[in-house]
Amino acid sequence: MYDKWNLPRRRDKIVQRRAVTAVLAAAALLLTAGCSSDDGGSPGGDGSAPSSRTSGQASPPERSGEQTPPAKGSVKVLRTVATGLKTPWGLAALPDGDLLVSSRDEATITRVDGKTGKKTELGEVPGVSPAGEGGLLGIALSPEYASDHMIYAYFTSASDNRIVRMIYDEKKPSGEQLGAPDTVLRGIPKGVIHNGGRIAFGPDKMLFAGTGESGDTGLSQDKESLGGKILRITPEGEPAPGNPFPDSPVYSYGHRNVQGLAWDAKQRLFASEFGQNTWDELNAIKPGDNYGWPEAEGRSDEGGFHNPLEQWSTGEASPSGIAYAEGSIWMAGLRGQRLWRIPLKGTEASAEPQAFFEGEYGRLRTVLPAGENRLWLVSSNTDGHVEPKDGDDRILELEVS
Template identity: 80%
Template structure:
């Protein structure tokens, strides 16, 4: 078939850039319909195009010294814990234990990395769970060793916001979280597209991926915090060097960013939900426009920053991402699989590979566990998955 190759390792059909004219037209916004967090399209027949990668240059930077192998592997080392309810955010503590946020219960739980034992730290006040909103991403302060602060992104009755809370291990279980101190408020909220991923970058600045809350016009509005990647100081002020004066906006034209990760060259990547055609993995350049709602997936022009890789929505519906052993690893909700995207600089070094397809259901969050290890968390108890005995769970993976 002209311009196409079929991968043996996964289920994705990879279409090369040579067919750009027709696909660019198809990737433009279809105003009717919307893909929810589970990635199932709402078009008349439910059909979606096959996946695709776009190996194109993104932010300038030095190329990686050595490209990762074209074919990788994933080994499930063990199940760390089971019985989690609507888990969303995952943050490793110094020493190896894990913190988990529950979207619907608005709690933060500590998981003993060795035994899997769970201890509830407490419930976060002010969280208003509904639809795709609730207690979402969590992250540790870059000065956690001295300040013991946990940052969280959550949906309140009026907006999405970022807060920080003191974690006092000396207090009794259930009472270890201090009162939330609001760092940033005013991120648009909706039943859908609340974003929610937060992470501290190598620069010790706090990054947040937001959604446009179902109001597509917000993504192109630089005055709105919706449909953006935000960059701020730990106190919530615009970070030094941001592309727009006195603004926390770092990049715009996003639909619903749910994954943030940096490679070993400190380059930022982000995963993003498409509407009904293309989900995206983007290499982020400060100040760039990523196209939504004028473009979904690759546009082929110079106005918008094209994705590094893209997939049909039933193959991905991406949430968390992590960088390890030269690749970005992307958790898929609707796709129910873990994607490996080998990188060479800010280009794809080889076709993405799919792993664990259908084995553990919806995959929400993946974070580095050091070296060639990853933590992977499922999302089958959030009302959209097929929960099985033991769900939800955290897995330890070994990857190459």
């Protein structure tokens, strides 16, 4: 059965795997008309969509009861952790407080000292083929990282998007610390646009991946395809036990381009998603549900589709990473160039979304929990859509409430 998903039946020990030769494919950035792609908007569009509101990582510590957060929150920049990053995309926090950040276009993973901001390159991930929105995207640490020192990565190859895992050996010289990649899942459709790319281990220690439909809208409703889905697999790449469709890694479908994954204190999953030219979405994810694309963009009166809990015009959001903290989902906006706070009551918004940093730090790519009432926030101004400023790209540490 797993051959259908191109899943290997047997894996050798990772340390024995030979590295795949890096293949770099040049491709011109394609932006289709009316497409909210990685730049978060229709090329040449006026952004005059309707008003913003029409009504990996581990789960945070459980709190007693479930309290509704205040309608208004606050954000304070505590410090700039690091500057001078090139096309940062994925972010993972090491147990000692240092950070790992992936570079989409350079296909490298860099360690950032959490105190000094010093950058040390672990190495280049072989087999990455950067082009358009593709390249080295999300990264996540193994749930057993303390013992296996394994880093998982989602990237675009010459033929597909795939998920690999690599041993991180800190004893080796800088630039040579990544072991040979072991492919755990291949065959995710690739394109110049809509490659998805966010991965995160859930509270159940299963690996979740947000994928895109690669510009082929029909894939989102095709449950036999890995495109336009949220996937749930074991650390070894098998369909995870309890998935809604037998022997399938598909967890939910009908997505256009999933960019963010986060769990609340009750272990409920939320996901952000690029719309086309009208609505971007924040969704509460239920296994097996259909989120509507391409039949529905944003809320729909048609039966059978799971409506988003919030939606925004593409000029206000074009969301990428999300994180949960202080009773709210925090959502990074690319084209919107702002950080959104969405206070929650269960799987519904308890108040109007609130925007911070509008235009202050430019495009925002990734947000990650950094401890109690703290977040890491990563900008994305070197990805070819805007003119970078001095110091771009950067990681900020935030205090939020």
